[in-house]
Amino acid sequence: MCTLTHFAHPQTLHPAVLQHPERVTHIPGPPKFQVILAGNAFFHIKEISTGHVRGFRGDHNEACALARSLESRT
Numbered sequence: 001m002c003t004l005t006h007f008a009h010p011q012t013l014h015p016a017v018l019q020h021p022e023r024v025t026h027i028p029g030p031p032k033f034q035v036i037l038a039g040n041a042f043f044h045i046k047e048i049s050t051g052h053v054r055g056f057r058g059d060h061n062e063a064c065a066l067a068r069s070l071e072s073r074t
Contacts, residue, residue, distance in 0.1 A: 033067040035060070045070065 033054065038044040043063035045055040047070075054070055057063035 031067075031071065033070050035063045035067050 030048075032048055034046050034048050036044045036046050038056065041058055043057050043060055044053045045057070045063055045067045046052070047054050055063075055066050057066055
């Protein structure tokens with residue numbers, strides 16, 4: 001049985017550990033694409049910076065997958 005006692009007190013790390021390059025994680029920026037409902041079960045993938053529609057899908061999950069794909073290309 002876990003009592004979660006190791007979460008009861010915050011851990012403090014030495015500042016040198018926090019600055020170590022191997023510990024630096026990539027912080028993603030704001031999203032570049034947005035999935036927008038454009039009709040009955042129809043979704044546009046809009047580029048936020050320009051407002052242009054870059055794709056469309058009839059399924060929300062597929063539209064999100066396309067948005068992630070476009071995001072990874074840029």
